[in-house]
Amino acid sequence: MSGKIFINYRQRDADGKRLPHVLLVEALADRLATHFGRDAVYLDTTLRPGEPYPRELRARVADAAVVLTSGYDEAEVMKTIHHARIAGFLQKPFTAGRLCQKIRQVLQQRGVAGAAS
Secondary structure, three states: OOOOEEEEOOOEOOOOOEOOOHHHHHHHHHHHHHHHOHHHEEEEOOOOOOOOOOHHHHHHOOOOOEEEEEOOOHHHHHHHOOOOOEEEEEEOOOOHHHHHHHHHHHHHHOOOOOOOO
16 A cells, blocks of 8 residues: 555534534545545545554555644653554644645655655
């Protein structure tokens, strides 16, 4: 899956209300798909923290670089997550521009064509 992008996010809060970032994430996913190709972007809204990854998803992201986002401080998060594939971190809240910068940076580090534009 080298060069492919996996996006997972929650659409609704615990009360079932649509979260404000949904339109932003969907627009970003659409723009990434336009730039890198539809089959390069895998968008998922069904996984919940702590759920085991289905076999198909595990296969899709097997060699993916991970950009982790969290409302917690990076140092705190990294104390509990020890994973070699974490290629970048963004602390919430962040702008769409900052997220695009981070994705571009990770893709450039991996030598993905089209990441510089």
